[in-house]
Amino acid sequence: MTQPGRPRRSTIADVAQHAGVSTTAVSKVLRNAYGVSPAMREKVTASIKELGYRPHAAARAMRGRTFTIGVLFPDLRNPFFPDILDGIDAQIAGTEYQVIIVRGGASAKTESSAIDALVDRQVDGLLMVAPLNTRKRLEEVARILPTVVLGPHDKSAAYDSVADDDAAGVELVMEHLIGLGHRRIAHIAHGDIGLARVSTSLQTIRAETYKRVMRDHGLADEIAIATTSYTETGGYDGARELLARDARPTAIFAGADLAAFGTLAAVHEAGLSVPGDISVAGYDNTRMAGLAHVSLTSVDQDGVTLGRTVGRLLLERIEGRTTPVRFFISPSLVARLSTGPAPS
Amino acid sequence: MTQPGRPRRSTIADVAQHAGVSTTAVSKVLRNAYGVSPAMREKVTASIKELGYRPHAAARAMRGRTFTIGVLFPDLRNPFFPDILDGIDAQIAGTEYQVIIVRGGASAKTESSAIDALVDRQVDGLLMVAPLNTRKRLEEVARILPTVVLGPHDKSAAYDSVADDDAAGVELVMEHLIGLGHRRIAHIAHGDIGLARVSTSLQTIRAETYKRVMRDHGLADEIAIATTSYTETGGYDGARELLARDARPTAIFAGADLAAFGTLAAVHEAGLSVPGDISVAGYDNTRMAGLAHVSLTSVDQDGVTLGRTVGRLLLERIEGRTTPVRFFISPSLVARLSTGPAPS
């Protein structure tokens, strides 16, 4: 494994020797710890620089922190996720922390081992985005290390929660469509494969709110849901299924932009026009949605702000906070050309 | 930092005690090392399971490997990247290895510290996708740990290279467009911000090949390049610039699908039709490109195969191979409805 000619990396001992001080002193300077004279600090800093010394994360991990924040995403295809990362990065800029990312995959099981991988690697803090695992499992992890969960509308004493107010977002879309005269409004939902956290997952909240709003408006009989996934393919398949039904919907609300894009494809393939025959709306307000030729009506939930919030909470927890915090951010509707009056 | 009530994690010593053997024995079982009797193996395995023991990556890192593969992406917005990860995952499935991902950002400098972060965390192998840093810098890293570089057409004795044959891909697009009668074909390129590896970066190869093909066909005077970035915004801005020029292009070849999507938006906003007034082509053949309402002509480079190849090479290197390997994969053209005959 070792490469030939591999140059030996300098250690804290090398720095200490070079600066003519003890390793303790170097360690203290490194950690900005109490009890170092300015002169000492300067000497050490100079030696560190000269030797190009960087601390070994693994060695640090044995006694202290790794200065690593682990982020778990279900996948990396949703263009909304990078926004969250931008927010986190903005928040931790200037600290020594580094973000590492892992993919949880489509099942609670693969996700669980991804979480283990992060725990085994001793991350100082953990962010789980839209996790599939049970709250029990998440709390188990949260007992081991500072944890923030983004997405599910959970409330736990063990971790912080940050979520978009999905119910409010769905209401915005639905009121918009209903205001345009639509009655046969269908929904494309994301099936929870793990089935672990059915009630509080954002996808469930979105689907349930859709149903509730339909009922509230006396449209209970018009409820039509295709349960696939929040992906292009999921949206495509779901829309094809919905379009094939007897009473064809006049509007389709996909639970995510990615699915809305697939929906647009299916509608197009069916020879129908948007929004003439069918209105289409999404959720996430991705960059793609804003492009002129797509012009998808969507719900904006400001991923960067979500990311900043999450980053801040994580740092606070790492610094010692243990009282749980819960944040909701309010989404807003961005109406574009993919939605219009219901056909008469 | 430590959470209250944090349960102490079991160690190799706990397992040894529980099984009534030495820590060495446990370690050997863990590593499938030589010299353990079946009986011993069984006892130890049982104890590991019972105690729910998992090795501490940090402690392992101090002496051996971390079973971690680091992957560096410039960003996570390009929908082509998850395909690569799928390939890597497929390849390392069944091994103990775990992939962690970091973002390099838009500059060679931020990328360089992302690389450092991975090195500091003792990953066993490193994959750099479309890196911005100089070859010198990459070789410096490759001397420290097993490295594979994906994207640039580099040749180095220190690391393995895997790349799409970008020249061939661009030729496919250009011949396609020229065959359709286009002469004023413009290109949207990605500017190398770090400027570090100008000549061999995939973006440079694509732009240079575009120019070469134009010249080869006697179209040197028609060469028109907008240098922005391989993003939606980059494509949008680039296309607006190109469309504003005196001799408006009849075709725009964007160096990446993401940029092509932005181009489509700009063309649409300008009131022009695709492909009636302007043909548009991209590169990467992302899922989005295949959707009916987008139907973007693009170059397919099979990210999953790229990922598998990269994963295999990395494992080989970790196992000890030091002779460099270089792979090219051949792209293919997927012609769709966004390209058509040049307007007469």
Place this chain on the structure above:
DNA sequence: GTGAAAGCGCTAACAC
């Protein structure tokens, strides 16, 4: 304010 020394969990010589 400074340094000596113990020890984090694991692996790898080496002895038995």
Place this chain on the structure above:
DNA sequence: GTGTTAGCGCTTTCAC
């Protein structure tokens, strides 16, 4: 085939 032991590079008491 099995166990003892010496570190890996760092942080952290605890003397001075």
